[in-house]
Amino acid sequence: LQIYSDYRKDLAQIDNRMQVIESGYASSLARSLWALDQKLLQTQMEGILSLPDVVHLRLRIEPDSELVMGDIPLDARTKSHSFSLVHRGDEEFELGELTVTADLERIYDDLKRKVVVILFTQFLKTFFVSILIIWIFQHFVARHLTTMANYARDFSLKTTSEPLTLDRPNTPSNRIDELGRVTDAINQMRERLNADMERQHKDAAEIRKFSKAIEQSPSSVLICDRQWRIEFANQKFTQLTGYDAKTIVGKHPGALGENQLENRENHHLWQSIRLQVQRVGVWQGEVNSVRRNGERFWEQLIVTPIKDETGGITGYLILGEDISIRKRYEQQLLRQANYDILTGLPNRMLALDRLKLALAQARRESSLVGVMFLDLDNFKHINDTLGHDAGDNLLIEAARRISSCLRGTSTVARLGGDEFLVILPGLTGPEASSQVAERILKTFAPPYILNGQEVFVTTSIGIAIFPTDSDNSGTLLQHADAAMYQAKHKGKSAFAHFAPEMTEVSHERLKMESSMRRALELKEFELYFQPIVQTDSGNLCAVEALLRWNNPAMGMVMPDRFIPLAEETGLITPIGEWVLEEACRAAVGWIQTTGRDIGISVNVSPRQFRDPGFTETVMHALSTSGLAPELLELEITERLILDNSIETAEILRQLDKAGIRLSVDDFGTGYSALSYLKSYPFDTLKIDKSFVQDVMKEPEDASLVRAIINMAHSLGLRVIAEGVEEEAQTHFLKKENCDFSQGYFYSRPLPAPEFDDWLSSNHRV
Numbered sequence: 001l002q003i004y005s006d007y008r009k010d011l012a013q014i015d016n017r018m019q020v021i022e023s024g025y026a027s028s029l030a031r032s033l034w035a036l037d038q039k040l041l042q043t044q045m046e047g048i049l050s051l052p053d054v055v056h057l058r059l060r061i062e063p064d065s066e067l068v069m070g071d072i073p074l075d076a077r078t079k080s081h082s083f084s085l086v087h088r089g090d091e092e093f094e095l096g097e098l099t100v101t102a103d104l105e106r107i108y109d110d111l112k113r114k115v116v117v118i119l120f121t122q123f124l125k126t127f128f129v130s131i132l133i134i135w136i137f138q139h140f141v142a143r144h145l146t147t148m149a150n151y152a153r154d155f156s157l158k159t160t161s162e163p164l165t166l167d168r169p170n171t172p173s174n175r176i177d178e179l180g181r182v183t184d185a186i187n188q189m190r191e192r193l194n195a196d197m198e199r200q201h202k203d204a205a206e207i208r209k210f211s212k213a214i215e216q217s218p219s220s221v222l223i224c225d226r227q228w229r230i231e232f233a234n235q236k237f238t239q240l241t242g243y244d245a246k247t248i249v250g251k252h253p254g255a256l257g258e259n260q261l262e263n264r265e266n267h268h269l270w271q272s273i274r275l276q277v278q279r280v281g282v283w284q285g286e287v288n289s290v291r292r293n294g295e296r297f298w299e300q301l302i303v304t305p306i307k308d309e310t311g312g313i314t315g316y317l318i319l320g321e322d323i324s325i326r327k328r329y330e331q332q333l334l335r336q337a338n339y340d341i342l343t344g345l346p347n348r349m350l351a352l353d354r355l356k357l358a359l360a361q362a363r364r365e366s367s368l369v370g371v372m373f374l375d376l377d378n379f380k381h382i383n384d385t386l387g388h389d390a391g392d393n394l395l396i397e398a399a400r401r402i403s404s405c406l407r408g409t410s411t412v413a414r415l416g417g418d419e420f421l422v423i424l425p426g427l428t429g430p431e432a433s434s435q436v437a438e439r440i441l442k443t444f445a446p447p448y449i450l451n452g453q454e455v456f457v458t459t460s461i462g463i464a465i466f467p468t469d470s471d472n473s474g475t476l477l478q479h480a481d482a483a484m485y486q487a488k489h490k491g492k493s494a495f496a497h498f499a500p501e502m503t504e505v506s507h508e509r510l511k512m513e514s515s516m517r518r519a520l521e522l523k524e525f526e527l528y529f530q531p532i533v534q535t536d537s538g539n540l541c542a543v544e545a546l547l548r549w550n551n552p553a554m555g556m557v558m559p560d561r562f563i564p565l566a567e568e569t570g571l572i573t574p575i576g577e578w579v580l581e582e583a584c585r586a587a588v589g590w591i592q593t594t595g596r597d598i599g600i601s602v603n604v605s606p607r608q609f610r611d612p613g614f615t616e617t618v619m620h621a622l623s624t625s626g627l628a629p630e631l632l633e634l635e636i637t638e639r640l641i642l643d644n645s646i647e648t649a650e651i652l653r654q655l656d657k658a659g660i661r662l663s664v665d666d667f668g669t670g671y672s673a674l675s676y677l678k679s680y681p682f683d684t685l686k687i688d689k690s691f692v693q694d695v696m697k698e699p700e701d702a703s704l705v706r707a708i709i710n711m712a713h714s715l716g717l718r719v720i721a722e723g724v725e726e727e728a729q730t731h732f733l734k735k736e737n738c739d740f741s742q743g744y745f746y747s748r749p750l751p752a753p754e755f756d757d758w759l760s761s762n763h764r765v
């Protein structure tokens with residue numbers, strides 16, 4: 001711009017000069033021309049030519065001459081200016097025209113010089129300024145950017161603890177400038193990354209822990225997606241089912257096998273599981289599953305949905321536990337509770353159930369049911385003379401012969417000892433039962449081979465018909481029993497139909513009942529005491545009170561004989577009350593004499609337990625004797641709990657709340673379902689003596705006792721083994737960690753004075 005402006009100025013100067021020439025010389029030149037004064041004209045033109053930059057003059061003289069002075073250099077850039085020469089008198093005459101040409105080369109040279117100088121100085125200035133700027137940029141910005149770039153390049157998960165620092169003073173202004181802010185942002189990012197990584201490590205450790213726990217869980221674990229397709233199976237699942245986790249991924253848990261029939265069965269089960277999980281949120285139950293090798297096993301399944309934070313279902317969790325052993329024991333216990341071990345026939349309990357069912361069906365169909373009571377003649381004699389084994393073999397063979405005479409719909413059961421019961425549903429008439437009886441008597445005709453010798457055994461059969469003789473199962477049995485006695489009276493190997501006059505045979509029973517009604521008043525009842533000891537030390541810890549009836553006419557009557565009658569007649573309530581008060585009083589006496597807390601166990605019959613005033617009776621016995629509630633243990637049979645009534649649960653809860661201990665008596669002889677033990681507040685479980693007595697002889701009984709102890713312990717119950725008679729049994733029970741033992745090995749039940757002697761002489765008290 002500067003150069004251009006100078007250039008314009010020089011041009012303007014030349015123009016100026018042309019104007020000055022025009023204004024200064026035009027009139028004098030016109031005068032010289034008018035006067036035709038050539039000399040002066042020449043002088044004037046030379047004067048013009050001497051002016052700076054003017055190199056050429058052309059004077060055109062009218063009409064046709066011309067005067068030229070000076071030269072125009074070749075290729076020179078010029079500027080010309082022409083003006084007219086006019087004579088102004090009265091009239092104006094154009095005398096000619098002067099064209100002045102100025103050489104612009106000087107101006108251009110000046111211009112070039114200036115350009116060179118300016119360019120050079122500008123270059124130097126720019127160069128040094130750039131150097132300065134570069135240095136400033138390098139010092140204040142670029143080297144820090146390089147540091148940042150190096151930091152970013154070398155940044156890795158290992159270096160997150162090292163912050164980015166710049167090589168410059170940490171002043172407030174440095175902290176808030178761009179570099180400071182970027183450094184701060186990078187360091188904040190590093191810290192956030194650190195915190196995220198720490199959280200991630202923690203989460204990963206948690207996830208590892210949980211997945212290890214699931215992987216090593218003692219329960220089998222399946223995780224399915226929302227469509228019930230398996231996503232994960234743990235080791236235990238593979239162990240349990242034989243299916244490799246990889247091969248079942250994506251399959252439905254109910255369609256693992258190749259057997260289409262099984263898959264179809266499973267389909268219905270899993271459909272109801274799915275519906276319940278959707279409706280209730282959990283499904284729990286026992287399932288008979290199939291292993292990969294086709295083997296069946298029982299498992300306890302719990303199926304629950306897996307939910308995300310919003311409560312939406314993301315999948316399903318299926319936990320399984322192999323309960324085959326427990327199931328086997330339950331089934332074994334159930335079998336033992338319902339079947340007679342010796343003959344394999346249904347026992348009394350199952351027989352009564354079947355009888356009730358047969359009666360219910362007969363009522364619906366208006367048909368007849370025959371009830372036969374069989375008793376082997378002379379069985380006691382054979383048992384006593386040939387021994388128990390021979391007696392057992394006889395019972396087995398008798399059971400087989402009776403069964404062979406019956407149709408599939410009939411039931412034959414062993415009621416106990418040598419008594420059998422036959423139920424004949426759908427009878428066409430009483431004579432049909434006579435035909436069956438005759439068949440049975442006939443099959444008894446061939447001799448039995450016992451201990452290598454031939455023995456002839458007969459049976460007596462009593463028959464009662466539903467509904468002719470009674471429409472009640474209990475009465476029908478009594479009638480059949482009465483008829484059986486009639487058949488025996490007839491002379492054995494006979495059968496008899498019930499007749500009303502036979503009821504007279506229950507005369508003895510009536511006599512017993514009336515004696516029992518007076519027994520309390522006449523103080524004929526007595527308590528015997530049997531110690532309960534700690535199995536490992538043999539030390540006394542409690543005593544069981546056992547009732548005896550000392551009748552002048554009948555002698556010492558054992559409870560098995562009179563308690564069922566006392567229950568039937570309701571006399572058990574006052575008798576039980578007396579037992580409770582006596583037992584508590586006796587316990588307080590021992591505590592005072594020995595200075596030790598000795599507990600007392602009292603048997604409670606179902607009818608006594610269900611009496612509305614039972615809880616008050618117990619509390620009254622405790623308060624009048626002053627016995628601490630935790631020293632009283634009530635023994636309740638499984639039978640009582642099986643009715644599963646709300647009242648039973650409520651009474652048990654009240655007693656438990658009062659601090660009284662509760663035990664399940666004769667465990668193993670009833671239904672033996674372990675599930676109820678969980679539902680009621682029991683403290684102790686008493687294994688029935690029938691199992692304990694054979695632990696050294698029967699491996700099955702030993703494993704059953706072992707299983708009962710383990711299961712009771714797993715439910716938090718203490719275990720008492722009843723009927724310990726031999727030392728070997730105590731070793732077995734010790735080994736199996738049975739808490740307490742009771743039986744003749746330690747002491748028989750003793751009357752009060754003898755028990756006091758036992759207490760004072762027994763060093764383990």
Ligand SMILES: Nc1nc2c(ncn2[C@@H]2O[C@H](COP(=O)(O)O[C@H]3[C@@H](O)[C@H](n4cnc5c(=O)[nH]c(N)nc54)O[C@@H]3COP(=O)(O)O)[C@@H](O)[C@H]2O)c(=O)[nH]1
Pocket residue numbers: 530544545546547548558559560563579603604605635665666686689722723724725742743744745749
């Ligand atoms: N409701 C009530 N029931 C009672 C009461 N008193 C007794 N009973 C029940 O009568 C059943 C038979 O009792 P008992 O004849 O007294 O027999 C008990 C023991 O003598 C017997 N026992 C003890 N140790 C051994 C042994 O080593 N071998 C062996 N063969 N028998 C032995 O066991 C009976 C104890 O049974 P439990 O009650 O199951 O502990 C019996 O069912 C009593 O419950 C009563 O007051 N009220």
